[in-house]
Structure formats: structure tokens, C-alpha cells
Amino acid sequence: MKLYSAWRASGPYRLRIALALKGLPYDYVPVDLVAGEQRSEAYGAVNAQHLVPTLDVDGERMTQTLSILEWLEETHPEPALLPKAPLDRQRVRAMCGVVACDIHPVNNLRILKQLSAFGIDEAGRSRWVARWIDEGFSALEPMIVRHGAGYAFGDTPTMADCLLVPQIYNANRFGVDLSPYPALVAAGAHALDHPAFKAAHPNLQPDAKA
Numbered sequence: 001m002k003l004y005s006a007w008r009a010s011g012p013y014r015l016r017i018a019l020a021l022k023g024l025p026y027d028y029v030p031v032d033l034v035a036g037e038q039r040s041e042a043y044g045a046v047n048a049q050h051l052v053p054t055l056d057v058d059g060e061r062m063t064q065t066l067s068i069l070e071w072l073e074e075t076h077p078e079p080a081l082l083p084k085a086p087l088d089r090q091r092v093r094a095m096c097g098v099v100a101c102d103i104h105p106v107n108n109l110r111i112l113k114q115l116s117a118f119g120i121d122e123a124g125r126s127r128w129v130a131r132w133i134d135e136g137f138s139a140l141e142p143m144i145v146r147h148g149a150g151y152a153f154g155d156t157p158t159m160a161d162c163l164l165v166p167q168i169y170n171a172n173r174f175g176v177d178l179s180p181y182p183a184l185v186a187a188g189a190h191a192l193d194h195p196a197f198k199a200a201h202p203n204l205q206p207d208a209k210a
Contacts, residue, residue, distance in 0.1 A: 001026035002056040004046060006033045007205035008173075010104055011065040012053040013166035016205075018069055020196035021157055022076045026055075030207035033109055066100050069159050081159045092153050095143055095160035099167045103136035107170065129174045133167070137181045140164070144183040152187045161191045169202065 003019070003026045005012035019026055031037050031052050038050045047054040047063050055062045062068050073081055082089045105111070107129045115125050140152075147153045152160040168188040171178060178185050191197045202208060 002029050003027070004029045004031050004043075004052055004054040004056070005205065005207075006031050006038075006052050007208045008202045009033060009052050010108070010163075010166040010170060011051070013169070013200060013202060014065050014162045015053050015055065015068060016200035017157075017162045017165065017197055018072055018081060018159070020199045021079060021081065021162075021194075022072060024072075024076060028206055030205075032207070066096060069096075069162065073159075079156070081157065081162065083154060083158065088147075088153070091143070091147060092158045092160045095140060095152060096163050098136045098139050099163040102139075103132050103167060104170075106132050126174050129170075130176045133171050133174075133176050134180075136167075137171070137178070137184055141181045141184050144187050148183060148187050150187070150190050152184075152191075157191060157194060157196070161187070161197075164188055165191050165197055 001019070001024060003012065003015060005016065005028055007030070031043060033052065037043060038047075038052060044050055046056070046061060049063060051063070053063075053065060053068070055068050062071060069081070082092055112125055112129075115128060120128070144152050149155040151157055152164050164184070165188050168178070168185070192201075198204075
């Protein structure tokens with residue numbers, strides 16, 4: 001396996017967690033998003049969307065984080081990152097959707113760069129980020145209160161934690177007040193005690209910058 005990754009980007013961070021949880025080794029291929037390497041012709045041949053991550057498995061290249069997580073679950077089912085009961089699986093997928101569909105897409109690097117191009121200053125961009133994180137975390141908090149038992153759902157890591165931990169990391173980067181979300185914060189902190197989550201942390205990646 002080869003993972004085209006960027007140290008601080010949420011999508012690759014999610015996959016690094018999942019790959020570590022499942023004990024799957026991979027080669028790390030850094031893509032410098034700030035320098036614009038993702039827009040190069042060479043990377044476009046790898047990922048036509050010019051986004052990270054891309055997971056290359058024996059020459060088969062996969063994109064879109066949620067679909068790759070589902071593929072990993074289907075092809076490497078242990079340890080499971082989805083519960084057994086269909087309704088529980090739906091709930092974990094719903095948690096993932098809050099992050100992957102409703103928070104992250106409007107806060108990623110290309111959106112923030114476009115906001116800058118529209119003349120919105122750093123303070124305005126930070127308010128923008130916080131607005132969408134708050135809305136998503138307000139939905140996740142009661143879900144975690146109801147279904148969490150250490151982790152976001154239940155007492156073992158699931159895909160929900162793979163998405164939640166990177167989103168909390170981003171929230172902290174932008175100085176978002178997380179005090180309204182104690183169950184969410186506690187679940188994220190608990191996950192970070194797990195060796196797989198520790199290994200996937202942005203600061204430990206080969207392309208990490210100070």
C-alpha cells in the first residue's frame with residue numbers, strides 16, 4: 001500500500017488512523033498542499049480531483065476517504081470499525097457524515113484560500129471555521145452522550161473516531177471553544193490514548209512542519 005498524504009490534512013489523518021488500527025503497513029508519499037503539489041500534472045495522474053488522500057494498492061488507486069474506509073472494512077474486517085447491528089452501523093455512519101459531509105468540506109484548505117481571495121481576513125476565516133464546527137459538534141454531542149462508552153460510539157474504536165479525532169485537531173488549530181461539547185472532547189481524548197491514534201498524529205508524520 002502507498003498512502004498519498006499531507007501531514008495536517010483531515011482526510012489522510014483519518015486513513016492513517018484506520019490503517020494503524022487494522023495493523024496495515026504502507027509507504028507514506030507526502031503531498032505538500034501549501035506548495036500546491038496537489039495541483040501538479042504528476043499528481044493529477046494519481047488523483048483526478050487533485051485532492052488527498054489517495055490509497056494505492058498494487059496499482060489500484062482509491063480516492064474519497066469514506067469510500068476507502070468502507071473498502072478497508074470490507075477487505076480487512078478485523079478489527080471491525082463498524083458495529084455488527086445494522087442500526088448501530090447506521091449511527092456510526094451518520095456520525096461520520098456530520099464530519100465528512102457537513103463540517104470538513106466547507107473548512108478545508110481550498111475553501112479557506114478562496115475566502116482569502118474574496119478579501120476575508122484571518123479573523124473572519126476563523127469565525128467561518130468555528131461556525132461550521134459548532135453546528136456539527138452540536139449535533140454530535142448528544143449522539144456521543146447517548147451512544148458513547150469511552151469512544152464516540154461504544155467501547156471500541158469505530159470509523160466515527162477516525163473522523164472525530166482529526167476534526168477536533170482542526171478545531172483546536174483554529175481556537176474553537178470546545179467547552180460546550182464535554183462528551184465529544186472526552187471521547188477524542190480517550191481515543192488519543194490508543195497507540196494507533198498516537199501513531200497517526202500529524203506531528204509524527206515525515207512531512208510534518210513546525
